[in-house]
Amino acid sequence: MRKLLFFVLALGTWGIIAAEEKEVAKKANTCYTESVEIAKGSSFPVKVFVDNIDTLAGMQVPIYYRSEDVKVVCDSVTFQGSRCAHFGLSDYKIEPVGRTVYFAFIYMVDPNQEVAPLLPGDGLVATLWFTAPADMKAGTLTLESGPNAFLPNPRIDYGYHFWTPSALEVDCLFKGGTIKVK
16 A cells, blocks of 8 residues: 555656646747738738747847738838837848848947846737738738848848847747738
């Protein structure tokens, strides 16, 4: 009876430890977009969020909105109301042929200005504005990210990067949402 009781307790303890390890392994810096459902002929926003466990000094995020059937147009990117709105440098570029939008932040560019880095938390970092032409096909496209947003450049890397105030690059997962056009 004691052996059975010991075995059950040991098995239960192992299960708790395994569950805790799995929970710790799940948490990571993550950039993600919302999914939207829109009508043809409309303009619409897609919000981009970052859930970070590390304090971040900057990020650069290329997002691809590529589909053979669903051809939305990216019009602009806004940072108002975002967690990075106060950063020293915020920039974006839209490459319509490759259907890529790229944005970047650096929290401090002038040491005389006091700007806080992006502390751990979850929230909005950018809003992408798109138009769905009235004559386009209905369908769904998945927003994706990758290593380089534009043609390779020997001096500038437009890839997906996140870094800390001590200039250490940290991993950040990307979870793309979808744009569903009715």
